[in-house]
Amino acid sequence: xxxxxxxxxxxxxxxxxxxxxxxxxxxxxxxxxxxxxxxxxxxxxxxxxxxxxxxxxxxxxxxxxxxxxxxxxxxxxxxxxxxxxxxxxxxxxxxxxxxxxxxxxxxxxxxxxxxxxxxxxxxxxxxxxxxxxxxxxxxxxxxxxxxxxxxxxxxxxxxxxxxxxxxxxxxxxxxxxxxxxxxxxxxxxxxxxxxxxxxxxxxxxxxxxxxxxxxxxxxxxxxxxxxxxxxxxxxxxxxxxxxxxxxxxxxxxxxxxxxxxxxxxxxxxxxxxxxxxxxxxxxxxxxxxxxxxxxxxxxxxxxxxxxxxxxxxxxxxxxxxxxxxxxxxxxxxxxxxxxxxxxxxxxxxxxxxxxxxxxxxxxxxxxxxxxxxxxxxxxxxxxxxxxxxxxxxxxxxxxxxxxxxxxxxxxxxxxxxxxxxxxxxxxxxxxxxxxxxxxxxxxxxxxxxxxxxxxxxxxxxxxxxxxxxxxxxxxxxxxxxxxxxxxxxxxxxxxxxxxxxxxxxxxxxxxxxxxxxxxxxxxxxxxxxxxxxxxxxxxxxxxxxxx
Amino acid sequence: xxxxxxxxxxxxxxxxxxxxxxxxxxxxxxxxxxxxxxxxxxxxxxxxxxxxxxxxxxxxxxxxxxxxxxxxxxxxxxxxxxxxxxxxxxxxxxxxxxxxxxxxxxxxxxxxxxxxxxxxxxxxxxxxxxxxxxxxxxxxxxxxxxxxxxxxxxxxxxxxxxxxxxxxxxxxxxxxxxxxxxxxxxxxxxxxxxxxxxxxxxxxxxxxxxxxxxxxxxxxxxxxxxxxxxxxxxxxxxxxxxxxxxxxxxxxxxxxxxxxxxxxxxxxxxxxxxxxxxxxxxxx
Numbered sequence: 042x043x044x045x046x047x048x049x050x051x052x053x054x055x056x057x058x059x060x061x062x063x064x065x066x067x068x069x070x071x072x073x074x075x076x077x078x079x080x081x082x083x084x085x086x087x088x089x090x091x092x093x094x095x096x097x098x099x100x101x102x103x104x105x106x107x108x109x110x111x112x113x114x115x116x117x118x119x120x121x122x123x124x125x126x127x128x129x130x131x132x133x134x135x136x137x138x139x140x141x142x143x144x145x146x147x148x149x150x151x152x153x154x155x156x157x158x159x160x161x162x163x164x165x166x167x168x169x170x171x172x173x174x175x176x177x178x179x180x181x182x183x184x185x186x187x188x189x190x191x192x193x194x195x196x197x198x199x200x201x202x203x204x205x206x207x208x209x210x211x212x213x214x215x216x217x218x219x220x221x222x223x224x225x226x227x228x229x230x231x232x233x234x235x236x237x238x239x240x241x242x243x244x245x246x247x248x249x250x251x252x253x254x255x256x257x258x259x260x261x262x263x264x265x266x267x268x269x270x271x272x273x274x275x276x277x278x279x280x281x282x283x284x285x286x287x288x289x290x291x292x293x294x295x296x297x298x299x300x301x302x303x304x305x306x307x308x309x310x311x312x313x314x315x316x317x318x319x320x321x322x323x324x325x326x327x328x329x330x331x332x333x334x335x336x337x338x339x340x341x342x343x344x345x346x347x348x349x350x351x352x353x354x355x356x357x358x359x360x361x362x363x364x365x366x367x368x369x370x371x372x373x374x375x376x377x378x379x380x381x382x383x384x385x386x387x388x389x390x391x392x393x394x395x396x397x398x399x400x401x402x403x404x405x406x407x408x409x410x411x412x413x414x415x416x417x418x419x420x421x422x423x424x425x426x427x428x429x430x431x432x433x434x435x436x437x438x439x440x441x442x443x444x445x446x447x448x449x450x451x452x453x454x455x456x457x458x459x460x461x462x463x464x465x466x467x468x469x470x471x472x473x474x475x476x477x478x479x480x481x482x483x484x485x486x487x488x489x490x491x492x493x494x495x496x497x498x499x500x501x502x503x504x505x506x507x508x509x510x511x512x513x514x515x516x517x518x519x520x521x522x523x524x525x526x527x528x529x530x531x532x533x534x535x536x537x538x539x540x541x542x543x544x545x546x547x548x549x550x551x552x553x554x555x556x557x558x559x560x561x562x563x564x565x566x567x568x569x570x571x572x573x574x575x576x577x578x579x580x581x582x583x584x585x586x587x588x
Numbered sequence: 589x590x591x592x593x594x595x596x597x598x599x600x601x602x603x604x605x606x607x608x609x610x611x612x613x614x615x616x617x618x619x620x621x622x623x624x625x626x627x628x629x630x631x632x633x634x635x636x637x638x639x640x641x642x643x644x645x646x647x648x649x650x651x652x653x654x655x656x657x658x659x660x661x662x663x664x665x666x667x668x669x670x671x672x673x674x675x676x677x678x679x680x681x682x683x684x685x686x687x688x689x690x691x692x693x694x695x696x697x698x699x700x701x702x703x704x705x706x707x708x709x710x711x712x713x714x715x716x717x718x719x720x721x722x723x724x725x726x727x728x729x730x731x732x733x734x735x736x737x738x739x740x741x742x743x744x745x746x747x748x749x750x751x752x753x754x755x756x757x758x759x760x761x762x763x764x765x766x767x768x769x770x771x772x773x774x775x776x777x778x779x780x781x782x783x784x785x786x787x788x789x790x791x792x793x794x795x796x797x798x799x800x801x802x803x804x805x806x807x808x809x810x811x812x813x814x815x816x817x818x819x820x821x822x823x824x825x826x827x828x829x830x831x832x833x834x835x836x837x838x839x840x841x842x843x844x845x846x847x848x849x850x851x852x853x854x855x856x857x858x859x860x861x862x863x864x865x866x867x868x869x870x871x872x
Contacts, residue, residue, distance in 0.1 A: 313646055314626075314644050314645045315621070315625060315643070315644050316618075316625070316626055316646075317621070317645075318621075319620065319622075319625050319644075320617040320621045324617060327613065537601070537602050538600075539600070545603050546606070548596065549606050549607065552610070564645075564646070
């Protein structure tokens, strides 16, 4: 893996190192919300914990993992050393400093604003500065992905860019577009107020800018999983990718359609009219296209592998798949969770149906199932696949890894299915303490208790993950094959220029963003002002919550 | 490998597919969101296209920074307790007041002792109180049927005179059962009315009634409860609670009455009105 090996290892260790404490916080939060007794029964600590859990899971783990995976992919798929390794290390350090700054501020109780910031809530400037550095540092990675792909294309004018490299560059571009929203919000609105340079916060503008990030970031999280679906799963299953073109189209569609859709997070916000909310809701439905295309391609690729291994009949190929491979097991579990979560997502994105579940536990359950389930389980599988290649030591052991995946799967289902139901019953999200003596809340008690069990299964699974990775890290060195990517049934010899680069698609994204967000953001500058005094939560006392 | 083409050259198939499909999707979404959905009203006819688009953009006639609705300025009374006011009341002519009081007897009873649950007893009431209520009726600060018209017909001097007349008629008033200061001034008192009258309910911010109305239901500066009928007291409490009566200068009665339950209002009314109509109470 040439010079990217150490880069990938460091990034992944930061990601998974942060993962375990974040899961621990999650389990404690489940306990806190439940009728069961929780240690440190303090609402102030709860909101700090939710902030840290969200920040680590949404920004730290995903960003570091995508960067590490990206460096590995760039070096292995292009078959040459990573260009700009020094810059990559600089980016790593910037991200790490940002992470430490943000995390320390939250732990100090000075930033209980949740990772989505929620202006006019106001945290300590160190939190915002940390988040900004983390995002800004990852832009180094974005530039390096583009530089490596463009450089390879220039050196290999006759060959199509390998699908894995094409996809990780799409991921990087998607993140660059998506992160623009949160960066502008931080620099333009939150940091000036946090430093005391302005008196008011334009909450409407802040929320709108964050919505640019808030949905596309989900696809930034998702993309490494999809890259594994297309390029690693067919290889691990012993087959071939059904279609290389479908893969390219999928990643292009994610880049185009996951950006102009964030306002479906603002359906209940008063600062926008119904027109743009509907338009973005409408565009959100198009994300179903690459999702369904992927489900089809991956199932087809697995069928190719199963039949190649001797499977016969309509469904006989399923049994012959190498289920002992963590990657193959993970993709099946991931698709099940993607199915459950995806159907829930259709309700969230529908302008009218959203009102039924707005701000309830349903939403929390939905993104835990999609991100915490379908996506993260693929991160695990990718880690199990990459670890021997990065460390040069075999995985210890595959059986333990399978246990971990199964526990994660069941843990997530047991956590999120009752959570969905409690949401339908009206349980609000972001609440530290429920009074279970009220008849309306008492009905949810048993559901919440079941969720807690799921939460602790997830904690056990997270401990297993770290166990497997650490044991492998310190194992005996042995020769391992390099990371190999799946060949397509018809390997591409020539692809159209538009499926081999992003100029066209970036231009389309630009137009879509101007149409979808031009007026909703522009209106704040010529029509309305929503500026409000900030609500500082930096000095929130521990007893501020409802007892 | 094909040479990289400009993203805007629509004679190539992929740019053509990309741009046309995006344009089509945007057009469909815009028409559905701005014209179709924007024109739809829950209980009304479809809006015109232009109005629909403006509405879908969030531009309505009231677009602009929202302001909190300001309640109309309301003064509970016109009376200011200046030396001049007090001097005017003190100088009330009882003789002329007796003449003016002929207007009152039909409702407030002979000698100002009410025989009906609708009307208060005026006999023995503090002159300042009567004068203020008359002015409130005249200014529309308090409303009750004929009283507004009658009060409007009186001059300031007439009001002071009739107030002086009724204030002097202290004999013949019914006693109050609680007047003899028996126990029950603590929060532990079981009887609701006695507890509220003498101890209040600090948890709800309710001061004891006796703090203003006096331990024997009569104290200068507050209307006398002495001799009032329970129906009248209960009706006034309810009127304060609902904001129908608003002429308490510092909202003290509205604040207290809002916190009382109907049962508590009834109990207090029965307690203070117990001397006035024992026969009716038994029936209730």
